[in-house]
Amino acid sequence: MAAHSESDLRVESFPKVARQGDVCLVRTSGQASLKSVHGEFQGERFSIAFNNETGTYEGLIGIDMSTSPATYEIKVIATDADNRVYLNTLSLRVEKVDFGMQALSLPPSMVDLDAKTLERVNQETRKLEALFQTSRNERLWKNVFIRPVEGEISTGFGLTRIINGQRRSQHTGVDLRAEEGTSVLATNHGVVVLVDELFFSGKSVILDHGSGLYSMYFHLSEALVKEGNLVRAGAILGRVGSTGRSTGPHLHWGIRTNGARVDPFALLKMGTLSNLTNNVRQKD
Numbered sequence: 001m002a003a004h005s006e007s008d009l010r011v012e013s014f015p016k017v018a019r020q021g022d023v024c025l026v027r028t029s030g031q032a033s034l035k036s037v038h039g040e041f042q043g044e045r046f047s048i049a050f051n052n053e054t055g056t057y058e059g060l061i062g063i064d065m066s067t068s069p070a071t072y073e074i075k076v077i078a079t080d081a082d083n084r085v086y087l088n089t090l091s092l093r094v095e096k097v098d099f100g101m102q103a104l105s106l107p108p109s110m111v112d113l114d115a116k117t118l119e120r121v122n123q124e125t126r127k128l129e130a131l132f133q134t135s136r137n138e139r140l141w142k143n144v145f146i147r148p149v150e151g152e153i154s155t156g157f158g159l160t161r162i163i164n165g166q167r168r169s170q171h172t173g174v175d176l177r178a179e180e181g182t183s184v185l186a187t188n189h190g191v192v193v194l195v196d197e198l199f200f201s202g203k204s205v206i207l208d209h210g211s212g213l214y215s216m217y218f219h220l221s222e223a224l225v226k227e228g229n230l231v232r233a234g235a236i237l238g239r240v241g242s243t244g245r246s247t248g249p250h251l252h253w254g255i256r257t258n259g260a261r262v263d264p265f266a267l268l269k270m271g272t273l274s275n276l277t278n279n280v281r282q283k284d
C-alpha cells in the first residue's frame, strides 16, 4: 500500500544536538498537503501540526532530564491525500549535562513527612501524573514563549538538592526570584487545567498548551484564573508568593512535554534557534 519516500519528506530538529532537559522543535516540510503527520521518539508518539506562520509541520519533543546520553532516532510518518505514506528519520544526539548540586536547610516537618502528609503528597503526585496523560491534541501554543516573571534564577533546572544534609530529588523547574505580589504571566496560549493548593507546590496553576505541552506555576500567593479558562500568552495567572515548601517569595516555573521534565529556558531559546519568520515578535 505504501510508497515510502525519504527524499520527499524533509525533517529537521532545532537544536540539532540536544542536551538533557532540552526541548526540540521538529520541523517537517516537503509535501504541499499532507492528510496526517505524526512523529515517534523513544517509542512514544508525538503530534505534529501545520504552522501557518512557517508553512511547515511542527512538533515538540522533550528530552527528559534523566535521558541517557546517546543517539536517538526521531521518526516522522506522513500520509498524503492519496494515502501515500512517507517516512523519514533523523538522528538526534543527546549530551549529558552536569546540573550541579544545591544544599539547603528546611524545617524538618517539610522534609521528613508524617504518614498522613506522605499520603497527601502521593495523592497529589498521582493527580498530576494523571493530568499529564490527558493533553488535548489541538496545538494552542505559538513558537515564541514568554518568561512568566523577569526575576533572576535563584535555583536552576536539574540541580540535585541536598536538604538538611540528605541527597534528595532533582529540581524539575527553575526558580525565578521576584517580589511577593509580582504578576505571573502565561508563557503561551493555553487552557487552565489545574488551580489547587498542593503540599510542596503551594498555590499552583497548570496550563495545557495542547499536543502534550504543559506549564506549571508554583508557590503563588494567589491564583487569578479558574480551571477551564482559556488564556492568551502574557495573561496574568496569579501573583508571586511563598506558599507550600518555599524559603521565600519566588516563582517555580516548570514544563512538561509528553511527560518529559524539561528546562523552561529551552523553550525560550527555541524561537531563536528555529529562525522564525519576521512577522513573529521575539521576546527576550
Ligand SMILES: [Zn+2]
Pocket: 155, 171, 173, 174, 175, 251, 252, 253
Ligand atoms: Zn523550584
